[in-house]
Amino acid sequence: MDMENLIVKKNTKMLHASKNLSKFVLTAITALLILGLLTANAQKSDLKTIVIDPGHGGVDVGAGGKYTREAMLSLEISLKVRELLVKELPDVKILMTRDKDILPGNLSNKDAALKWRANFANENNADLFVSIHLNSSPANQRYEKRKVGTREETYYVKSGKGSKAKKIKKTRTVPVYERYRSPATVLGTQTYVLASDWYKGKVASAGRSSAIQDYVDADTATGELLQLDPVEARIKAQQYAKYFFQKSLTLATYVEEEFATIGRNSWGVWQRDWAGAQGIYVLSATQMPSILIETGFIDHPDEEEYLMSPEGQEEMARSIIRAIKRYRDVLQNPEKLVEQPTTGSETD
Numbered sequence: 001m002d003m004e005n006l007i008v009k010k011n012t013k014m015l016h017a018s019k020n021l022s023k024f025v026l027t028a029i030t031a032l033l034i035l036g037l038l039t040a041n042a043q044k045s046d047l048k049t050i051v052i053d054p055g056h057g058g059v060d061v062g063a064g065g066k067y068t069r070e071a072m073l074s075l076e077i078s079l080k081v082r083e084l085l086v087k088e089l090p091d092v093k094i095l096m097t098r099d100k101d102i103l104p105g106n107l108s109n110k111d112a113a114l115k116w117r118a119n120f121a122n123e124n125n126a127d128l129f130v131s132i133h134l135n136s137s138p139a140n141q142r143y144e145k146r147k148v149g150t151r152e153e154t155y156y157v158k159s160g161k162g163s164k165a166k167k168i169k170k171t172r173t174v175p176v177y178e179r180y181r182s183p184a185t186v187l188g189t190q191t192y193v194l195a196s197d198w199y200k201g202k203v204a205s206a207g208r209s210s211a212i213q214d215y216v217d218a219d220t221a222t223g224e225l226l227q228l229d230p231v232e233a234r235i236k237a238q239q240y241a242k243y244f245f246q247k248s249l250t251l252a253t254y255v256e257e258e259f260a261t262i263g264r265n266s267w268g269v270w271q272r273d274w275a276g277a278q279g280i281y282v283l284s285a286t287q288m289p290s291i292l293i294e295t296g297f298i299d300h301p302d303e304e305e306y307l308m309s310p311e312g313q314e315e316m317a318r319s320i321i322r323a324i325k326r327y328r329d330v331l332q333n334p335e336k337l338v339e340q341p342t343t344g345s346e347t348d
């Protein structure tokens with residue numbers, strides 16, 4: 001081997017060494033980048049801040065029961081949820097849109113308060129928004145009358161004509177009715193998510209049947225409230241479909257499963273858009289996965305009694321927390337997110 005060759009060989013070796021080094025550096029950088037991305041992703045999917053939103057409040061009392069109003073019970077259940085969440089998920093920041101009987105932001109206007117709720121969650125970069133409500137139904141508030149007996153009624157007839165006319169007193173038997181509230185028939189829980197295509201204005205219900213279609217709840221915003229710029233609304237809807245729908249649906253599914261487990265009559269997960277009269281504003285205005293839980297029918301005596309009781313409130317709160325924990329776990333395995341509503345069997 002002559003000198004020239006030796007130098008070439010040495011250089012080649014050095015070249016190899018430097019190639020190997022750069023290969024190593026490249027691999028290391030790639031690995032670090034991937035790790036960084038994974039960490040960022042893990043952090044991104046972490047549940048750091050949850051906003052609990054007790055429906056209504058203050059002047060907006062919500063649906064009415066025999067003894068209570070929706071605003072009061074939604075607050076009591078929400079406070080219980082917070083108390084337990086603070087204990088069971090100590091690393092998660094729990095915020096509430098209200099913790100007393102006022103409209104959030106101490107506002108006096110219900111629609112303004114709805115906007116406040118959504119802004120509050122957005123400004124605090126919440127990872128999850130859970131609104132808690134109670135339902136009511138005209139079917140539970142029907143009155144009927146029934147005959148409870150008879151009574152004697154006095155009446156007069158005229159006899160004769162002109163100045164000679166006389167009033168004659170007579171009596172007759174008439175039935176006596178009583179107005180009574182017919183037994184409440186509608187009860188159970190429902191959890192709402194926005195439909196994945198909520199912007200299209202199509203009401204897609206994944207609910208079990210139409211038997212509770214006539215439920216009423218005053219949570220729905222008026223059309224004017226959502227005068228979103230069409231472009232902005234479309235972008236929001238796309239973002240929602242891409243990032244939030246599956247997560248919202250997953251949590252909603254878990255919530256209803258947990259309710260069913262404790263023996264509640266679960267109506268499953270329902271999807272709503274915002275264009276219809278029943279659009280749920282807070283769900284479309286929050287920029288994070290969000291659900292709205294109807295914890296039961298306040299105008300059904302059994303459910304009102306249950307949701308008024310400390311035991312009932314505790315059971316409901318524990319179910320919601322079990323669902324949130326399952327949701328937090330599944331965030332680490334996004335392939336396990338629920339893709340289709342499984343609790344409902346009917347789409348209309």
Ligand SMILES: [Zn+2]
Pocket residue numbers: 055056062063070133134217218219
């Ligand atoms: Zn409500």
